[in-house]
Amino acid sequence: MSIQPHQPERVERRMSPRDVRSVQLPRATMLRPGYNDVEVDRFLDRVADELARLHADKAELRDQVRALQEEVAGAPVPEAPSDQAVRILATAQQTADSYVAEAEDFSRQMTADARAQYEEQVRRARENAGAIIQAAQEAAARMTAGERPATVDAPPRSTQELEEQVAYLKAFGQACRTQLRAYLEALLVDVETEWGRAHPGALPPSAPRGIPAGSSRAPAPNVALEAPRDDNGGGDEGAGSGQQSGVGRSVR
Amino acid sequence: MDIPAMRASFAKAAAAGDEAPLYFYSHLFLSHPETRRLFPVSMAHQRDRLFQALGDVVAYVDDLDRLVPILQALGRDHRKFGTVAEHYPAVGASLIATLRHFDDEWDAALEQSWTTAYGLVAQVMVEAAEEASGQPPWWDAEVVGHERRTIDTAVLWLRPEPEFPYEAGQSVSLETDVRPKLWRYYSPANAPRPDGLVEIHVRAYDGGPVGAALVRRVGKGDVLHLGPPVGHIAFDAESDRDLLLVAGGTGLAPLKAVVDHVARIGPPRRVDLFVGSRTEERIYDRADLERLAEEHAWLTVTFAVSADDLSPLEQGDVGEVVVRHGPWSSRDVYVAGPAAMVQDTTTRLVQAGVRPERIRSEVFAPSRLGPSLDGEVTE
Structure with missing residues (x-):
């Protein structure tokens, strides 16, 4: 009943203990009408007490529900999965x-x-x-x-001999280069005279064959390996071996 | 909290081997399906790590000075996995369900102990995560350069967004969308630069899912995720002693970062970098290292090959070559590479008179899941 004071406002449309206490029953007649006032008042008190007790219980239960709800929300384990599901x-x-x-x-x-x-x-x-x-x-x-x-009888070659050979090889290489250039120039001249003013780059590969072989036969192939192949066409490979023998000889 | 009783009940679950974490994760995913997406497709490695981490917690539970920093690091690191505070009670409930399942003598007192203990663990982790909320949980990093250097090694340049603070010699965990939820540790190969770019060296180990993807599938324009950097090789930037750096494989990365640190920040000192490899063609960063050696008079780079007779480079295991070039007793020494190489090199250096406390090393191995205790996964 100590809870009673703060209940009424919250249950306006329902009968509160106060509603019962303040109820006014109309009287039927002027002389000794209706109920005994004292009895009615006592009854109303009892109704009010009962209602108050019910409200108190209800409030307590509501608090409990709220507490439980909070607990559930704090640890949201809706329902533990079954062992079978886990398996x-x-x-x-x-x-x-x-x-x-x-x-x-x-x-x-x-x-x-x-x-x-x-x-x-x-x-x-x-x-x-x-x-x-x-x-x-x-x-x-x-x-x-x-x-x-081959020169086992001869004394070991001196530095001077070697230098001479190196000089010879250099000169030989230079000579080869010069002759190749001469050969190429001759070739170009021939091409221009014999084939008209064709661009050298457009020459068919067989062009060199038209050159008289005698003019620069030996040295030209010598240097062919140094120069890009396509400049010389196919004819020089056979003579290439001549170069090696030539070099070999000169080393000796 | 009854710690001996908790240890006993944990031992029972741990004795069940893979069964216990398997039960735990199945229970967790059934009761909280939303947690499944925080994990990779294959859970095999995850399960090992869970019980390893829990084992650490149980082992140090009465040594809070040691446990709390580990938990704080874990809590901070877990942000990159997408873990939020609401996940912690879910994990706790499944953990207790698992322990109960594997313990015949489970009782209310034990449940109370575990609930209290887990509550504390979660609280420390959640608080650490909240304290770290000033920095992003992870950084997006665009791949702005990707070079395949050898058949199985690539060098990547990343541009993290926003600015990514780290120091030379630290490690960074990294994830690619091609292999979701698989985080691997790599070391930046440069000190922080004004343009913010981070250089990463990746070796694709045979069958390794992440490395292979980073070397062969990820390309320019892809975006990777970086976790917060963790200190590892513990580069002593304060020391001004001359340096000896010995690298094997992609262990080169943190050592190149040290070279970069000396170049950018100093203090000036002599640096000798030895890079070991099996064959000459496997030296994946040679051109850049030679460029650095040319730019910096204080830097000497020596390459060594251990199984390449025809190479004109120094022959022999890199440790052997280093010792041949000694003495190194006045140097700070950093060694990084495969376990065998690190072991061999440190042993030889100690034999050659280098004080062991001057030698720091880092092992580079397949699947660098994380540097030992920190960075471990507890869920």
């Missing part, structure tokens, strides 16, 4: 995990194999290159070393 999800997750793991493993093997192959190829290529370089170096060594027996 099903766990199995599904494990299956997914194993697929991912398999895919990763597959990719690991593939890339590892690819890498191994790649590295093997690179290694072989480098080995080949190394072998070729080494063979070339050995050949060079053999060429210089192998020539010695």
